[in-house]
Amino acid sequence: MSHHSRFSPRSLLFGGDYSPEQWPESVWREDVALMREAGVNIVTLGVFSWGLLEVDDDRWDWDWFDRIIDLLSNEGISIDLATPTASPPIWLHREHPEILPVDRRGIRYHQGGRLQWCPSHPVWQRYARRIAERLGERYGAHPSVTMWHVSNELGGGNRRCYCAASTSAFRVWLENRYEHIDAVNSAWGTAFWGHRYRRFDDVTAPLDSESAQNPSLLLDFDRFSSDALLGQFRLERDALRDAGVTTPITTNLMVSPSGSVADYASWIDDLDVVAIDHYTIAEDPRRERELAFVASRTRGLDPSRPWLVMEHSTSAVNWQRRNAPKSPGEMIRNSLQHIAHGSDGALFFQWRASASGAEQFHSAMVPHAGSDSRQWREVVELGRRLAQLDELTGSLGERSEVAILVDDVSLWAWHAGQKPLHDHPIHEDARQWFDVLSARGFGPDVVPPTSDLTGRSLIVVPSLYLVTDATVAAIEAVVRSGSTVVIGPLSGIVDADSRIRVGGYPGAFRDMLGVVGEELVPLLDGEQLLLSSGAQMADISARLRTTAADVVEVHRGGDLDGLPAITRRAVGAGAAWHISGLVGAGFDDLVDRITGDAGLVRRLPSSDDIEAVRRVSADGSWLFLINHGTTDAVVPADGTDLISGESADGRFALPAGDVAVIRERVEKRATRPV
Numbered sequence: 001m002s003h004h005s006r007f008s009p010r011s012l013l014f015g016g017d018y019s020p021e022q023w024p025e026s027v028w029r030e031d032v033a034l035m036r037e038a039g040v041n042i043v044t045l046g047v048f049s050w051g052l053l054e055v056d057d058d059r060w061d062w063d064w065f066d067r068i069i070d071l072l073s074n075e076g077i078s079i080d081l082a083t084p085t086a087s088p089p090i091w092l093h094r095e096h097p098e099i100l101p102v103d104r105r106g107i108r109y110h111q112g113g114r115l116q117w118c119p120s121h122p123v124w125q126r127y128a129r130r131i132a133e134r135l136g137e138r139y140g141a142h143p144s145v146t147m148w149h150v151s152n153e154l155g156g157g158n159r160r161c162y163c164a165a166s167t168s169a170f171r172v173w174l175e176n177r178y179e180h181i182d183a184v185n186s187a188w189g190t191a192f193w194g195h196r197y198r199r200f201d202d203v204t205a206p207l208d209s210e211s212a213q214n215p216s217l218l219l220d221f222d223r224f225s226s227d228a229l230l231g232q233f234r235l236e237r238d239a240l241r242d243a244g245v246t247t248p249i250t251t252n253l254m255v256s257p258s259g260s261v262a263d264y265a266s267w268i269d270d271l272d273v274v275a276i277d278h279y280t281i282a283e284d285p286r287r288e289r290e291l292a293f294v295a296s297r298t299r300g301l302d303p304s305r306p307w308l309v310m311e312h313s314t315s316a317v318n319w320q321r322r323n324a325p326k327s328p329g330e331m332i333r334n335s336l337q338h339i340a341h342g343s344d345g346a347l348f349f350q351w352r353a354s355a356s357g358a359e360q361f362h363s364a365m366v367p368h369a370g371s372d373s374r375q376w377r378e379v380v381e382l383g384r385r386l387a388q389l390d391e392l393t394g395s396l397g398e399r400s401e402v403a404i405l406v407d408d409v410s411l412w413a414w415h416a417g418q419k420p421l422h423d424h425p426i427h428e429d430a431r432q433w434f435d436v437l438s439a440r441g442f443g444p445d446v447v448p449p450t451s452d453l454t455g456r457s458l459i460v461v462p463s464l465y466l467v468t469d470a471t472v473a474a475i476e477a478v479v480r481s482g483s484t485v486v487i488g489p490l491s492g493i494v495d496a497d498s499r500i501r502v503g504g505y506p507g508a509f510r511d512m513l514g515v516v517g518e519e520l521v522p523l524l525d526g527e528q529l530l531l532s533s534g535a536q537m538a539d540i541s542a543r544l545r546t547t548a549a550d551v552v553e554v555h556r557g558g559d560l561d562g563l564p565a566i567t568r569r570a571v572g573a574g575a576a577w578h579i580s581g582l583v584g585a586g587f588d589d590l591v592d593r594i595t596g597d598a599g600l601v602r603r604l605p606s607s608d609d610i611e612a613v614r615r616v617s618a619d620g621s622w623l624f625l626i627n628h629g630t631t632d633a634v635v636p637a638d639g640t641d642l643i644s645g646e647s648a649d650g651r652f653a654l655p656a657g658d659v660a661v662i663r664e665r666v667e668k669r670a671t672r673p674v
Helices: 025-038 063-074 090-095 122-139 164-178 181-188 215-242 287-301 330-340 374-387 408-415 428-439 469-480 507-513 587-597
Strands: 013-018 042-045 054-056 078-082 145-149 275-277 307-311 343-348 402-405 445-447 458-461 484-487 515-522 529-531 536-538 540-546 550-556 564-571 574-579 610-616 621-627 633-635 638-641 647-649 652-654 659-664
Touching (some): 013 025, 013 307, 013 374, 025 063, 025 374, 042 063, 042 343, 063 078, 122 215, 164 215, 181 215, 215 408, 287 330, 287 428, 287 610, 330 621, 330 659, 402 428, 428 587, 469 507, 469 564, 484 587, 507 564, 507 574, 515 564, 540 550, 540 564, 574 587, 621 652
Parallel strands (some): 013 042, 013 343, 042 078, 078 145, 275 307, 307 343, 402 445, 402 458, 458 484, 484 574
Antiparallel strands (some): 515 540, 529 536, 529 550, 550 564, 610 621, 633 652, 638 647, 638 659
16 A cells, blocks of 8 residues: 555644634634643644635735734644635635536536535536645745645535536446446446446446436446545645655544445545544434444554544534533543544534534634633543643554444445345444444454455455445455354345345355345344344344354244244354344344454443453554443552553552553554554
8 A cells, every 4th residue: 555645743733624714813812822731732724715816817925824824833733735626715716606406307506505516527626726736835844834625524514416428437437347238237337227338338327217216327327426525635636746745644534333324445545644534413312332333443444554544523513403512521522532443633623613604603722702611621631631632642443353344334235226125234233242342342343345355254244235245255354264254134135236146145144154034034123033043133133044154043933933043154264153133132132242252352341331442563562441330430450540640550540531541561462563
């Protein structure tokens, strides 16, 4: 993997998006004084400043920007400088409305939001390249500009565009992928409904046609849209490099359990820093587990280097149904959770809460109430704690022997077209495994199917609907060499073109598992299937028969009475389990049975409320202990807490809501990338 510039901060990064243009200059000096008080060492500057820098077509006002950069620089605060393409200026939309995206109904959006551009439109590309070049020329060599930030949340508002320029670009993309139109007809199965294409210019972006559409076409348009957004990143990155920028360049990804806007696993080689934005969901009673899942998934994109949480919130956001504030101490726990899982810093949106505009009720490091507030005091306390943890900068998450495979392309395939089950949130199946395995101290990694699976003792494949032949071969090889794999329901159903793997479910894994699923059996609302152990299945199961597997559990009662529900087959030196449906009650016991069968040994002192995560380097290891519960706990640990200075001699007292970072006495040194 080659990166232009290595991301290697000397200390953990702490700061956030800074929008001085929203405030009179008299506030700027107060800002930098407060930044010094809190220990802020970096701010993201310029994200939404295009219309204030380029005030008209090729008319520029750099003076105010020079002044704020000099002010920050003089105070020793580094700058992550953004290209401001997330928010084109009004004059650009007035002069070139053709760059505005078109929705699936064929209706062009109007000016007034953000990310209002089509990445495939040549007029847009010309203006985006120019603003990046001008910024790079002016500030590329500035010593305080230590990192560059291309646009903002690419695809977070313009994930797909259906305009004529997008259709033209889609045709080119298809020709590069398939070379001949006959290959498209074959891959998409266009014989159905007689939707055969004569040539590439017969293909259009999949505008709304009222009835169901070809799922393979929809999936390829999602792939194209991801690549178009990556193309936008590359366009701006290359403009910065051409202008002389040598420092790291990144963009803030939006990794989500429910399916990301792009296939980030295919973006990683282009990013000097893997950076994400993450916001907890107030209505999720275990939102800290969702945070841990996303952080683990981010680490799994490239385990060989630290990553960075570029945005999270100090308290409430402004876009959920009810925007509850974070509880006292929750922001500090959230921040240290990200760092525990491999982030080399904690950055926020934003520094000072806006008084005007669309996000005026979004929390910030400096709230509307100012510095005499609980929120500000917690920000200062977080800065103090981060300064105590600088020694672990650059270390990595410890590699787990357990891996959960998650893939955005597979989720897109599931959501493209009509399916047997439409209201089950399929993305939650992976988190169910993650939560239980984490609470049992196995600290699972969440990785894309293309990752290196060698050395894993347990691989979980939960609802991986689309799977490539290469992934199937890799899983079979690692199982034969001694690993245990669990193939969950709805896995392996379609190939890379979203074509059903005929012959019985779960298609791709049928031979390895020694089972044939004759039909999927979605359940109606409220229905439950009872298993022989007393466990229950909901939402979906399958009519299953074995060809070479041992039956572990059978259905009791109903149409599937006596038929296999859970199977196990010895494969080489390993084992392949199949779970035919979604297990509810009894899932924890099933996980215990499978991990016991695989010979897994707990490696972290985690429990239902205690999250334990380890970072490692060639120089040592650090055990993060996070008490998400409401009662004090005593946790096994051996070393010294970097935050409190207290020693842990086998046991460490961790108050409710608190965090400890134990420099371990018996070091778990990194021997290979996680």
